[in-house]
Structures are given as C-alpha cells and as structure tokens.
Amino acid sequence: MTQSHDQHTEHIAVDDPIIEVRDASVTYDEGTSYVLDGVSLDLGRGEILGVVGESGSGKSMLASALLDAVPDPGLLSGTIEYHPDSGAATDILELDTEDLRALRWEEISMVFQGAMSSFNPTMSLRKHFVETLEAHDEDVEAGMDRAHELLEDLYLEPDRVLSSYPHELSGGMQQRALIALSLVLEPEVLVMDEPTAALDLLMQRSILLLLDDLKEKYDLTMLFITHDLPLVAALADRMAIMYAFRLIEIGQTEEIINHAAHPYTRALLNSTPNLDAPLEEMRPIEGQSPAPINMPDGCAYHPRCPLAEDQCRTEVPDFHIVAGDHGSACFNWRESYDEIELVHLDDGERAIPEGDRQ
Amino acid sequence: MSEPVISLENVEVHFENERLLDFGNDPETVRAVDGVSVDVAENDVLSLVGESGCGKTTLGKTAIGLQRPTHGSVKYRGHDIWEIREGNSDADLEWSDIRTSLQIIHQDPGSALNPNRRLLSILSEPLRQVNPDLSKSEKRNRIYSLLERVGMNPAADFADRYPHQLSGGEKQRVALCRALLMNPDVILADEAISALDVSLRVEMMDMMLDLQAEFDTSFVFISHDLSNARYFSSHGNGKIGVMYLGQLAEIGPAEQVINEPQHPYTEVLRWATPDLSLDDHGEMPMRKIDIPDPINPPSGCRFHTRCPKAREACTRANPTAYEHGEQRVACFREDDTHEYWDSPELTDD
Amino acid sequence: MNSYFVKRTGRAILTIWLVMTLTFGMIRLIPGGPIEMLRARLIRQGVDPSRIDAIVQTYKQDPTPVYVEYYEYVTSLLSGNMGQSFYYQEPVSALIVDALPWTVFVMVTATILLFVIAILLGALMAYHEGTAFDTVASSASILLSSIPFYVLAIGFVVVLSYQFGLFPARYRVGPGVEPGFTVQFLSNAIYHAALPIASVVLTQAGLQALAMRGNSIQVLGEDFVRVARLRGLSDRRIAVRYVGRNAILPMYTGFLTLIGFNIGGSVILEQVFTYPGIGYYMYQALINRDYALMMGVFLIITTTLVVSVYIADLTYGLIDPRVQSGGQSEAY
C-alpha cells in the first residue's frame, strides 16, 4: 500500500465529547515561539484520557489551555468547546471573566504538577476549602461534609488534615488533599497535570488506584497528564502522545501499547524499563527534543527518526488513521512496525494483525 | 569470594531534631537507619529500593563514609573507617585513601555541578585530588577522553561549557565522569537517574554498567523504582535490597527478588511498579497508604501496620533476617514454626 | 520549659551583658574625662581660673580601680540605678525615662509608616510590573533612597521650617504646651515630630518598597497564586491573603531590626532637629564625657535592639507557620 491511500484527518473524534479542542496553540514572544502547536483533541464524556510526553513537550500548556489559564504572557488561540450535561456548548475562550470563574473548578477542575506549591503555605487546609466554597457561593457546611467524605475516600483523616498547614503533611498527603480540594465543587472534568510526578512509585500507584475509584463514584471525566507512559497504561481508557508541542498519536490504550504506530511512541515504549520485558532490548531514544524557538520544519521528530524521509522534513503530517479511533501523525507509520520492534511484547504479539490496519 | 570492599554491620543512624516553639516535648529522634548489615563486594552492584524516607540515602551515605553511624561499624576492606578517620586504627590505610575510593552521584542533576565552574574545571578537581602531579595537558586529555567515552562529543567543546549549558542527562554524565576520575572502588548512585526523562534513564544506566565493567567499580544504586533497580542490578549481576523504615526487609540477587519476592513489602513494591501490561494490577496489597512516622516507628515488625498478611505476632517482635536461598528476608513467614502462624490476623478497626 | 526559648533568652541577656561590659571598658578609653570637659565649660563661661581650679579640685575623686567601678556599676544597675549624669546632674534613669518615649514615638511611628507605605507601594509596583507607573515609582524609590535621612532632614529644616515656616524645626512640643492627654498636646507633639518622621520615612521607604516589589513579583509567580485564581477567589483575597501575606513575611524580621537600627540612628536625626530624645542625650553625653549617661543610653539602645531581634526570632514562627524547627546542622 502507498501512503496516498491512507486516510488522514485533522483530529480523531469521539462520540460524546465533553470537551472539544480545536487547533489550540499557545505562543510566547509575540508569536515567534509556539509552545502548543495546533492541538486538536476530543475528551469523551466519562473517559480517562492519558496524555504522555517528555518534559517540555507542552503537556502543561495543554492542560492550562483547557481552563483558559495559560500563564502570562502566553497567547492562546483556537477553540475549546465545553459540552455540559445539559444545555448548549460554550467556547471556553469566549467566556467573560465571571462565567469563566464559574466554569473553573465548578465544571472543570485541575490538579497541578507539584502539590507542595499549590497551597498557600500560610493558611491551614480548612481555610483553603472554605474559601473555595465561599468564592463559589456554595453552602459551606454541606461543602465541608463533602470535603470530609472526599478526604476519607482518599485514605486521609479529614480532621487532622484540615487543621494542618500544608507543610505539615507529606507530599503524598498534600497531593491527595489537593485532589480533594479540586473535587469539592463536584466538577464534571478533572484535569490532572502530573499529579504524582514528585511522589514515589508506591504512592503514585496508590493514588492512581484511588482516582479510578473516585472516577466511578463521582462520575468524572479525567485528563491525566504524565511523562511516565507505563503509569497511565493501567488507568487510562485512551492515550495521547505529545511530542514537541504537538499531538502525534492518539488511540485506545491497548492500541497504543501494543500497536503504537508512530516511531516516537515506539521508541518511547522501548526505552521504558519494564519488569517483565527482556532486558537486552531496551533502547534509549537518541538525541534531544527541540526547543520552542528552533523547531525543525516538517515533522518535529524527523531529526531523531530513523525513518525520516524528505517529506517528513518539509510537511507536518496529519493524523493517519491506523485503526478505528487510533490515529498517528506519521507518514511512515507502517514502516515503523517493521523497523522498530516493540521489545515488551511477546513475539506473537509483535506481528501486525494486518487485516485491522488500513 | 574475596573480602568485601565495604561491609556494614548492624548500622544505626539516628537524627535528633529540635523543634522551635514546641513547649514541653523532648527532641525527636528519627531512626533513619536502624540495624542494617550489608556487604558490597568488589565489582558488585547493590540496588536499594524502598519508599521515600525509608532511609536509602542515609544508608548509602553511611556506606561511603559521608554519614557517621550512631551505632555499628562501617568497614572498608576490613578496617573501620571512622576509627581510621579518628586515627585510632593501626591499619596502614589513610583516611584520604578511603575518601577517594568511595564516591557519589546525586539525584538532582541541577545541583550536582557547581554552576560557576566550567566542566573542565569541575572535572579537574578529582584529578587534582588523586593525581596532583599530572601536568595540565595530561589532565585535560584524560578529561576529554572520558567525556568522549560517555558520549559527549566533541569533548573540547563540552569541557568549555558551564553546567547550565547542558541537558539533565549530560549533567548526570558529567557527574558520573567526576566520580570515575577519582578512580573509586565504590560509587553511590543516589537516585542518579530518577530526575531524568524516562527515555534517558536506560541510557544512563547502560553507561554506568559499561563503565562498571571497564573501571572495575562497585555501585550502590538507590532507586525507588523496582524496574530500574532490576535493570541495573540484573545487568551488573548484583543484588537488590528492599528497605522499609530504616531496615532491610529483603535482600538478594536481582532476578530472584523480582521474580520470587518473599517479603510482603517486596510484593507491594512490585505491585506499584508500572509496566506496559494492560491487565489490572488488582487490589492494593496494603492496608494503609501512608508510611508511618519514622519518629515513632511501629513496634514489632515495622510493616505490620500496612502489611496485608500481618498477624498479631507481628506487633510484638521485630523479625530477624531469615535466609531464603540466596535471599535474606525479615519476615516471620519464613519460619514455618513461628508463632505467627497461630496468631490472629490483624485488621484495621 | 522549651529549651530553645530558654537558650534564646539566655543569649539575649548574655548579649546585653557583654555589650554593657564592652561599652564600660570602651568609654573609659575616651580621651579627656568629664572633669576636663567641666573645666573647658567653665573656662568658656569666663569663670575665674582660680575658682575653676577650686571647683575641679573638689570633683576629683580618689581613683578607684576599674574593676571596683565595674562591680559597683553592675550591682547598682541590677537595682535599677543607672547612676547620676555628671553633666545634667540628674539620675540617668530619670533622663532616659523622660527621653525614651519620644524617640520610640518618632522612630517606631516612622518605621511602621515606612513599612506600610513600602508594602502598599511595592505591591502596586509588582501588580503593575513593567508599566510606566512601575518605572516611575521604582526610580523615585531609588532616588529617595540615595538621600541620607539627615540630609533630607537638613533640607526640611532649611526649606519647610526656615524658608516657609510651615513646621517647627526643633523640640518635642512648642513652648507652653503642657504634657497630658490633651488634643493640644498630642497634636503639637505630632506637629513637631512630623519632619523627623517624614525624613526617615521618605528616605527608607524606597528600598523597602523595592524589596516588597521583588517579593510580590516572586509570590505572584508561585503556583498557589495561580491555583487560587483558578479556584475563583476574589482578586482582593488573593492580593491580601496570598500575595500580600507571603510577600510581607520575609520583611518581618527586617522590620523589627530596622526599628532598633533607627533608634540608633536617632543620634544624628535628633541632633538635626534638636529633639531631646535618647539620641540627643547620647550625643550630649559623648561630647561632655558624661560616662554614666553615655552608658545608660548605650544600654537602652542596645536593649531595644536586642529585644526587637529577640521578639523577631521568637515570633517569626508564630507568624510563618512553616518555620517550626530550629535549624539543626551537622558539623563538617
């Protein structure tokens, strides 16, 4: 088959999106450097979408963009449509200050990278909860009951935690308290930007488990950002891979893990230490990802890509539909199956079930 | 086997913390390391894993003589290093010899290198210590060759840079070079790869393993990630030690610890280690998420507050290490005749 | 009792005692004693030389060994007696009781005022970072800080007091104003303190404002401020509880230290304004070699300084919840 037969598309759609991101870009330095470059993405209602990418690839920008909270002086363009349970869709970027304030935390909430710095160090946690409730004109008593329940769900002792100052809690506790804080207004969507990056694995895994429970209990939609691919593998329904400020691959988790079609994704999978995989075949990715001010033309991965061709150097690839809702922004996604073996799979699994792939 | 390079015997490290404006309380004692015995052989790799705050760093630093143990002994090739330092030993070893033989690579690449010195200057420092007679050009040549060896080409260009002009991975490589230039017997790699991007970790570990073979150096490798520890220890034919609250829960050859974990805590760590398999890891094999306060560690077996298999007996006595093949495991379950088996299971209510 | 508290208190007392001893010794090294200064004064008054000799003769005392003098000084100090001023012929404690409130009034008011101004201005500059307002305010802050307070004070005296007669140039209150809690007295006292206070405030607020600006900008960049915005908190609350509180905290110790520092600086200020406070007496004591008074004033200024740092150290933990553990550091 030749590439011309490939189906390609600007974005991979889902059935019942709660958030539709279209061509979201963030620029600094008066438009000269893109730190988020034309990202289009659907977040399905009730799903957990894992976003993976190496440090500096624009993950946090994407997360901030969802709340129209890109740090100054960044400029955010594109559209981000929010579809509430009932009622009309709104473009978040068009909202006025008051509506935006209502949307944030009440509809879409966020947990930041680094809980340690997300709390005001001079205020007790109870204050944080109370002031959040007050700022949104909620009933404080009912809200605090909710907070107690949330904290208990997160394996914390509510009274002790609430009367503490942030620094009196361990990192893991702070992170869980922050999750509770972000859920206290019962939002629909929870955006989590590397909520566990600073924690050790045991705590990360435990929190992930709790998140899964919370998602069920509170009927949440989650966007989970991490640079640690295996971490989300067990949690996420779908996964999106980011490289150099762009989305380069998206699909069901199983698809990504077992049938990743982008050379970068495959390399990333191969460089991930894994308890079960044979040791010999793990390979690091050579080279470094580009900085926003000197992005290469064409596919941003081409300087590191073993499959790079002329076309890659000049054209930015769209999503090529690999299978169903699995899209990969690579001209040579087919070749990558042969050229880059996934080391973590058993030999049998490595073959491409040809029939499924277009 | 030959005599171990370092051997720790029943090492304890306690820190006393004074608290401000805290009326009436005694100073608090953190038992960061509490009775650990372990050996590091020539050309060995020992990985220490465990949760944050369990005492890995403290144990590692104690092993290389950066931290003075409050109890127990740390021996370098059979001689107590603190006695040598104090001059109380009749061994024909100088403290400075020991000092140069035990080196460290830290976790944070950002603070591992003095931001005010160029790489050449940073890397000259170890040579200055071990080979003060080398001429400037000889020093430079050695540095260049080692830089190239760790893949930093062109070396001359890199040597002229400041640390902030390097990526995190490159900084860690320089830190590795610095340790290697000391020609050490043991390098403590304290989370040396944790701060790096996932994609760079393997590369860094490979590099260390290559050089371990080449320079005949032993590594004490600290990580909280079991899969990294496995990668490192397995390749280096070494051991993995699992720490919990200042004590060694389990220690043994890498593949055995990974594949046949004996201690319930090792299983917990295994559970927590992410992998690319899609099947559910299942229920959390722990009764509580948070690690107990190291100031008031639980009585008996330290893990009993979280251990899913804990029984009443575990609250009473602290298990000693049981041999299990090449592994050593601190759990009563190793002793088929222990009263553990007869005591009731612990529940949280 | 808490050991830190005990240690800190012990150190404060030790400090005061050491400074007292040091001063005691140092003052005795000053060339020319009170008697010589008395002689000089009498000569200038045109008193008959033979009478001067007679007077001076009667003041001469048998030389006591320094350690005896020291012992006597310390013991009488412990019973609250600071000795007799040779120049003013009054108990030192009476002079200090008379003068200290005025100095404290001027300097504490000035320091509080300058911090309030600095905090407000600094916060405003930070919020408007990069705007023309920021540039102008920063430049003005720097310019004002380059004026020594006494130079501004002299300028004030020349222009506002002498040229335009808007403010009194000297004294704590006007003639005929009787002390008491009367409106007249209080307003008169404020009127007289206005220029001294203004010269301290104007010359010192700038740097503090810049510090506040820096702190605020730093805090504004903190994640918790961002999160607070996302949480929908009002701007006012963020400005006060989040940015303000955290930016002011690092200035707290500086505030108390500056009070002590300024009380020391009153030596020059009160001279310029002929404001008989502690600093004024310090200078008088110095030029008249009035040992007892000098010691007394020195001791009082030292004590204020030590006490303000002591308070700062002890209360910082209460104000900043993060500071809980006294630093324990391993010796290398």
Added chain:
Amino acid sequence: MKHTESDSTTSNEFEFGTTGSDVEVTTSERLRDIYEEFVYKPGLVAWDDRRTRIGSIILFAYVLIGTVGVWLYEAPATNQDPRSLQPFEQFFVAPLGTTGSGEDVLAMAIHATPAMLIMVLAGGVFATGFAVLIGTVAGYKGGATDRLLTTFSDIAMSIPGLPLIMVVAIILSPENPAVIGVIITINYWAGLARSIRSQVLAIREHSYVEASRTMGTGTTRIIVKDIIPNIMPYVLVNFANAARYVIFAAVGLYYLGVLPTSVSNWGIQLNNAYKQAGALSGGGTFYQLLVPMAFIMFIALAFILLAQGMDRVFNPRVRTRMAGESKSESDDDTDTAAPTEVMN
C-alpha cells in the same frame, strides 16, 4: 591504581590534541579567560542593565573626579577667590560659588572625593570580606564553630551602630580614610555575615558541595571554589550597600563633628554651611548646602543602582546569554531577586 590500561589508551588517543606549546597557550589563555570572566562578560551584562549602566557611569565619574579631577581642579584654599560668591556669579572663577572665607565650594567638594572613595572601598572591603569569612565558615563548618561565630556576630549586631562608631571614632580620632572606613563598618558586617551564613547553609546542601567533600577536597577550597562564587552576587550587592552605608555614616559623623575636621569632607561642608554660614537663616548661602548634598546623593545613587542591578552580573546564566554563548536559556528575570532585608 587500577585502570592503568585505559590511562595509556586515553593519552595515546589524544596525543594529537596536545600541542607542544601547551604551556604558553595556557598562560595567555588564562589571562584571556580572566579577562573574559571578570571584565568583559560582567561588563557586558552590567552594561545591558540600565541601572548598572547609569550606576557605573556615575561611579566612574566619581573615580575620575577623585583621580584626575583633583589634579585638574585647583585645591580649595581660603581667599583663593572673592568671598561669598553665589553659584554662577563668576562662573570662571568659582562655578558653584565660594564660602565666606573665599574657598571654592566646588573645589572643596571635589577634593573631598578621593578620601571618600578610599573610605568606601576600605569599609566595603572590610565589611563584606569579614562577613564572608565569618558567614561562610560558620555556615559551612556548622556545629560548635557555627555557634561560636554566630553568637559573636549576633553580639556585634546588637551593638547600636552609630553610637558605637561615634565612641570608637572619638577614642581613635582617625584621620586615615581607610581606617575611618573600617571603623564605620565595625559592626556592619555582622548582619551580612548572618545572612551569608544562612545562604551558605542552603548552598552546602547542594550536592556538588557534598561531591567535593566526597572527593576529599579541603574545607578552604570548598569554601573558595564552591561556596563563595555562589554568594558572589549577593556579596557584591551588599558591597554596594555597605559602600552606601559608609558614605551615609561618614558624612553624618563629619557633620556631627565627631571625626577630625582636618581633611575636607562633604559632611564638614554641610556642617559649615548649616552652622556657620547661616544657610538656614536665609543668608543666601543655601548653595553651600546643596553642593555637598548633591555629591553625597549622586554617589549614593550610584551604589544603589549598582546594588539593584548588579546581582545579574555574576550570574553565569545571564552572563553567557549576553556573551552569546547560549541561546536556548529562558530569561529568568533576576529583577525579582531584590534583597528582602535592607537597611538604610
């Protein structure tokens, strides 16, 4: 010891890299390096910042006045010109007027400059040098050394500065400007030492310091190579602050008449104008106050500007970015690193 083989290989491998003239190159290279490190790049960065640029220009002007100026401009003497000339009255005789005894006011101010500069330098060097010594040793060594030195500086800090200086100045009646500078900073260093200590406490937690210790590097070398360069920006900023303090205090003491009046000084000029020439009482001698005031303010301004702008200069990030070595580093605006604890 162990890897002798690799030793030989490395030296062989890089034989071609070693040129015969290695040593000479090193010397001249080192000179070039020193120039680059300490003159060119800091200069470049300093120049880039408006504050340091203006500050340096002003300071340079003072240095010129203090060196060339005193040589070009006739020294003040009584009756060198007509008495009580107003400024600009006879511009070519005495541009800024004369005193009641016919001294050129500008000449007095100019000829007071060299002593002032020496004072500032001596005071600044003493205050910062001593503070660095005490602060780094206390912070780095910790333990009993730390307790001793900290108590020492705490006590020094608790002595009221100005009164202490006045007493010492009267005891010693110093005339040498360098000595005066040191006396003025006799306890100024203490606060600085305390804050340097706390910075060192943080710095010594950096892993490269521990790495140096692990290599067996001596304490002195660690302090000099690993610690001091890190506090250099802070020290320089505080040097400028100390300099300003020296000016303020010295002028104040001269104004009060506590220091010997044999030398000329702006403070003495102030005093004379204020107390003798009747500048207050509308005798038309206000200009005699203004000239020394301006001299004091501008040099103080220079030091504030330098202090405010200077912490960038020795920051290697900014330095290399300016020198065009690295392009990718983000601008971390060091503006925000204003000192939090400033004293008059």
Added chain:
Amino acid sequence: GGSSSGSDGSDGANGTSGSGDQVADVTHVGYTNQVPTQIQYNPSNPTSYAQISQYLLFDRFANFNFSRGGFVPYLIQDWELQNDQNRFVLTLREGVTWEDGDSVTAADVATQLRLSMLSGGAIARYTDDIITEDEQTVVLNLSTQVNPRIIEFNVLGQRFMTQKQEIFQKYVDKFDGDEEAAAKQLRSFKYTDVVASGPFTLEEQANQQLLLSRRDDHPDSENINFQNYSFRYLDGNTAVHQAIGAMNVDSVFSVFAPPNVVESFSDAVQMETVPSKWGYGLVPNHDHEHAGDRAVRQAIAHVLDRKTIVQNVGHTLKKVPPIPVGIPSDDQKRWLEDAYSDFEDYGPESMQTEKAAQILREAGYSKQNGTWVDSDGTAVKLPVTVPSGWSDWITATQTIVDQFNEFGFDASVDSRNFSSLLGTAWPNSDFVLSAGGWLPGGGRAAFPYFSLQHQLIENFRGFTYNYGPAASSRGGTQSDVTVPSRTGSGSMTTNPNERLTTLSETVDEQKTRDIIVEQAWVTNVDLPMIPVMEKQEQTFLTTDQWDVPEQNAVVSQVRWACTWLPRQGELKYSG
C-alpha cells in the same frame, strides 16, 4: 500669667499698650540657651548656673562699661580704697529690698563676699576679713597693698546680690568646721527657690521658658513699663537666628551671627556689640625649635593678614587687634597713650612678606624650593593645632595655614578633639602652634594687668606654658627677657614676673601705667602669644515695639544691654 508667648508664631510683645507711666501687660521675650528647668542661681554652684536671667533677678554690685573702661555704680553706689589703702569700703544703695520685703543690707553683701573668699576667690589673697560697718557699709580689711583696680575687678566684677544672709549664712558658719565638706555643700546647693533682689521676680521655670515678672518695690521699678520678661529656651545659634529674624523674640544676648545672617535681619533688629576681651591667637610651643624662636614668631605676625582672617570668619563676630600686644583691642590706646605709636603693628591688614622674609634671613633662615628652612636646613614646619568642631576657629586656622603656605612655611591644619587637646596636647606641649585665647576674657581683661599676666606668666588654661618668664608652676622659669628697648637703640632686660607683682601691689597710677607700657612692649616684641583676632559679643534688640537707645550708645556697652537697659529706663515698651 500675662505671658503672650503661647506659640512660636506670636510676637511676645503684644497686649494692651501701656502709655506713660502705666505698666503694660506685655512680655519682653529674651532667650536662654540653658534648659530652663535646670537653671539654678547659687553662684557657688558651677553646674547650670544661670547665664542671663540673674541679670534681672538680682542687682549687680556695679556694671562694667566697655566704652568708659570702668565700673558704673549700681547696688554698690560708692567704693573707696582708704585708710592708707588697707581698707576697701563699699557703700550700698538705699532702698533696695529683697522680694520677701527685707532690705538688702551690708550683712548680705558681706555674706556673699565671705563665701567667695572662703571658697577660694581671688580676694582671699589680700583680704584679712570683711566687716559691716553699718546697714549700708561693708569694709574689706586688706592684708597687703593691692592695686585698687585689681580690687575693683575682683570685688565688683560680675557679682550679683544673690546670697541673702538669712539663707546663706549657714554655709559661712560651716566653713569654721570641715572646710572641704562646707565647700562641697555650698557647691552642691541648688538655689532655685530664689528670693530676688532685682527688679524682676522668678514667676515660673517651665520646660521651654523662664518667666519673670516685674516687682513694684525695686528702686528702678518705675523705669520699667512692662509686666513680664521671659527667657525662651533656644538651642543653638540657628534657632536664635530664626527667632530674632522672625522677631519671635524681642532681644537676644551673646549670639554668634555672621554678617550674611545679620544682613538678612529686618531693619527693626538692632545689633549691639561689646568686646569679649577674649579671642583667637596662636600659642607657640616655646620649646619648639622654630616656634620658640622670636624671629619666627615675628615673621609669623608679619605674615598674618589679620583683617582677611577676620573677614573670613565674619566681621560681625571678630575684630582685628590693631597691634599684637597683651592688651585688648579697645583698651590699647587707653593704656599705651603716647607710647602707642612706638609699637609694631605687624601689618594688621596685609601680609608683610617682605618684612617677614627679612627678619627670617637675619636670623639665619633661608628659602629653599619655596619653603623656609633654618640654618640646619630643617624646613619650618608649622602645623596649627585647633579644636575640631569650633568652626570659627577652624576657618581662621585654615586661613592662617593658607597664608603660611603662601609665604613658604610648611603649615597644615591639625584639628583635634577638644578633649584630647585638654587631656594630652596642651598639658604635654604636644603641639607646635596651637590655637588659643590670647586674652583671658571678661571685663577684667580690660585692666592690662590681667591680660599681661595671661600672656607672660600663665596661660589661663592652667596647663603647661613653657614661655621662659612664665610661672614656674606652669613650666616656665620666671626668667628675664631681653628685648630691644622701645625708645631708640639698646636693649632692655626685664623680669615680667617681678614687674607684674609690683604692678599688682602698687597704688600709684603712674607706676601702674609705666609697668603696663613696659610689659606690653615685651609682649609686642617677643610675642609670647600671637594675637590674631578678638571676639565680639553680639546683642540684638528689636525696635518695632520697644524704645531703645540708638546703636552704639555708651549705655549699651555693657553685658548685657537687653537686661541693663530696662533698669536704666532705656528699654521701654512702645506698643
């Protein structure tokens, strides 16, 4: 009270205008530089003794008028040296009373003189005892012959009728026992609850002012047509300048106001100056190889341009002494009379470099590379020591140093702490030339005996004075001096110590004058001290609401016009 001086802004002299003999309820506002609450009136107590208010509260014995060069009788209406000069008889004015109603009697005067005698006053040296002849007459029985002018100055000068017998007799009695204890008690007694003898009584001692109110029953009361006199506390010259400039005060005494400040005052401010009989001169270290050389001293005197120095310091403040001699400027002509023209004036208004150079050359000095060196080739180095902080003296010194340097002496300003001058430099002669007073100060100095004594025998500071003829107790050797004789050729050798003793004991007027001329000549030639300028005391009177005599009137030539004129009916409220 009737004080109208409520605030800084108001003029003290408003209120109902009095006409004719009526007493206006106004306050004349003067000034004091002492903290009012601390002022006390026991003249035997040196601390915080009043400096101005006692002039109104107490009657002075007699007042020295500088213009007349003699005492004007006041409380002591008449005095006479009689009975073969062994009695000094004082006669009191009639009708003077204490404010408690008692008359001021001879017993009071005697008490005060006795206390002075007992506590070491100068009269003790020649007084056997003091007796009261009757209510109005006091007699001093003298032990030796004394120059009557000396007695006058010692008994009448600067003495106020303060020590009422009723209150102070007990101290006299105490001297019978333990003298030291008595002296100490007397010295520490603070006389604050005063019983006035003058035309005013002390009404109030407040923080900022002393308030005095008029007494009806003083003989001079009728001369005073205003009710109150207050002394406002003003600290420092500038405060005074401002007060008088804004006419917030009605008069000030003894203030230091340079010409430009005086010029800035309104026309309604009138300045009176009186000589202070004290002033800046150069005191050489006579043991110094150059300063001890008469030729160098003469050269110095020639080099100095005294007029320029005075101009630099301020002509309102200082006066140029016409000739450098041990007699105050105003009194030189009066005492030297015909001999005046024989005296060398050393060029008061110019630098006589020619003459100076000639003198030096004759004495073996020469000029090399612009600097004078002595015959050994040692440069003439003349650092001039001056107390730091005395700004007028420093200005003068600076000018002198500049003139020296211009001439070719290697001179510099050596400013030192006053205390270190007092403590070490002066006692140890650790200087080359020191700024110092060339006159002893006070009205006394108008009698050349005192000023010559000061120059020739004992530097008044009571420290080492190593001039040859000086008293041996001071470091001198009481040696003779040889100077060229005043008239024509030849030289004259004299022993100043002996001659001045003679002067103090003679009652013969001609002899007195002869010795004065002779010893003045010695000071003029040998220059034991080099007079530079004489201080002027300034008093300011406002004329907008007060009638005062015209400027420089003879009656105003006293210390202090502002307190003397009211008694004389010469300062009246005019509305």
